[in-house]
Amino acid sequence: MSGLFQRLLGRLPIGWLQLTHNPMRFAAALTGVAFANVLVFVQLGIMNSMGTAVLRPYTFFKADVMISATDANGLTDGGNVARQWLLQALADPDVTGGTGLFIGTVPWDRAEADIGFTTFGIDPARTDFVADGIAGDLALLEVQDAALMDRLARGLTREEAAAIRPQSPRAFETQGRTLTAYSTFAGGGGFGGDGYMIVSDQTFLSLFPARNSAAPDHILLRLRTGADSATVVARLKGLISDETLRIRSYADAGQEELTFQQTRRPTGIIFGFGVLIGVLVGLVIVYQVLSTDVADHLREYATFKAMGYGPSFFLGIVLEEALILGTLGFLPGFAIGATILTVMGKVTTLPLAMTPSMAAIVFAGTVAFSALSGAIATRRLAAADPADLF
Template identity: 50%
Template sequence: MTRLLTRLFGRMPIGWLQLSHSRARLFAALAGVAFANILVFVQLGILGALNSSTVAPYALFDADIMISSVDANTLTDGSNVARQRMFQALGIAGVASATPLMIGALDWEDDKSSSSLQTFGVDPNAQRFVAPTLRSELSILQLADTGLIDRLTRGVPPEVFEGITRDTPLSIEANGRTVNVTGTLAVGAGFSEDGTLFVSDQTFLRLFGARSLGAPNHILVKVEDGVSPDVVVDRLRAVFPNDVVKVNTFEDAASADRRYQTTERPTGIIFGFGVLIGVLVGVVIVYQVLATDVADHLKEYATFKAMGYDQPFFLGIVFEEAIVLAVFGFIPGLLCSIAIYLGLSAATGLPVEMSVAQAISVFFGTLAACSLSGAIATRRLAGADPADLF
């Protein structure tokens, strides 16, 4: 390692030699940096799972615009929208078609488990409003009490969903009714639900007796070919009262939902704050190590100062130590975090995944945090007289 660093820096790697001189201190410092990396990775992983699970249901639909109640901050909360808004939208230039979207939560219980299913109800004739992968399955939903279920439902063994076809459906009990599941889809669990159930609007009304087709949760809109959704959004906003409904492109609605979950809801704020805590822990640990190292070698630094070496030289040594700690502490932190991600994903069913961009960003963040700690640790040397350091 010494030879490699000598070639890399073009000089004797003083920082590395100082760190490696005390193996116990070096390993303790690397463990501290790795621990800080694990803290950051875990918080980022859970925050990423929150973002992914928030926008995953949007992938079930193919719409250009979504009309919602003004108090609907997410896909599942807020008041209902009057169905008449759909007919008003159909009279706006550039609107090709529209359909209501019903959303509710069902509890599915069997002999072994209980699962909460986020349930979507749509008109089975509105095939253009669902994802292409679901369009071939939508026609079967015209049959009463049939549906499609999430094969990634948390807490349910995968073999339960094996062999489900139109000829061999899976019967489930929910809200006192039997639903025949004739197919599956893949959405995954979220923070508030275990899976997803997709049914027709009429089946939805039978499952939720208190709901009415005249008051859906949202209205999905498709624009005419060649027309910009943004232009149609402006036209709809000019017609609808902005204190009753809000109109966004479907992409903007999904982004607003994700932003609200991470910046307004307690869950997102807590995990975002956890990332900051992890960074601070890493800065403090590295600072303590480097400050102690500087204090232990004050006489050597005084000698260098007396010989004419300036502050950038000392910064270079400490930055060298910071880089060594960042690189060698990041590797075990990354490996442990990957193992933790796999365990969390298996235990919770949440999409906790390590991305390359995430790993790179944490690595450079680690370098920046360690460099900051090094700069703070050398402040004692900046204006000190060599004689004062002995």
């Protein structure tokens, strides 16, 4: 290894030799850097899974514009919207159709594990508002109390989900009624529920008798091909008389909810602080190792300085040590972090996984904070007189 570093650096690898001179300290330093990497990987993985989980229900439907109540920060937040605004929106020449979307939570109390389904109610005739993978089964919802169930729901075994077909439906009691699941679709558990379910708007209203067909949670609109959603949104804000409504493109609605969850909700803020703490832990560990190493070799550095070597030479040595610690500490951190995310994903059914972008960001961050720690650790050498160092 020393020969490899010597060829790469074009000089004796002083930093490598100093690090490996005390194997126990070197191992402890690598362990600390790896621990910081694991902490950052886990927090980033959870934050990424939050983004995936927040945007997932938006993929169940196809819309260009969404009209929501003023306090609706997400699909499941806020008040209801009067259906009369749908009729006003249809007056725009670029709006080709619209439908109401109802949302509520339906519990399934089971002996094995209770499941809470985030349930969407929609007109089963409006297949143009549903994703292609679901639209084919939407006709099944024309039967009263029929449902499409999330086969990836937390608490539902894969064997149970695979057995749900039109020929072998699964009936269960909830909200004082008997729902029958005739088919499944791919959703998955999130931070706010165990899974998803889709029913007709009429079935939804029978499950929630206090709700009114004239007041869905959101109004979805489709535009003619080639229409600019931003332009239509601007026109709709002038056309619809209720100025308190949130009228946005469907894509913007998803991004706004994601931003809200990550920056305004406690969960997202906590995960963000977790990433910051991981970076600070790594920074402190690397700085402590490098500053201790500098203190242990003051006489050697003083000799080099007396011989005429400048600050760049010392900075190069310490940066060499920092990059070695950052790179070699990243490898076990990556392996352990990926394993933890995989296990957590299987246990929680959250979309937790190591991604190439995550690995690249953490590696670059590890090298950067290691280099920063090295630069801080050399400050004493840069300003000191050789005689003082002795």
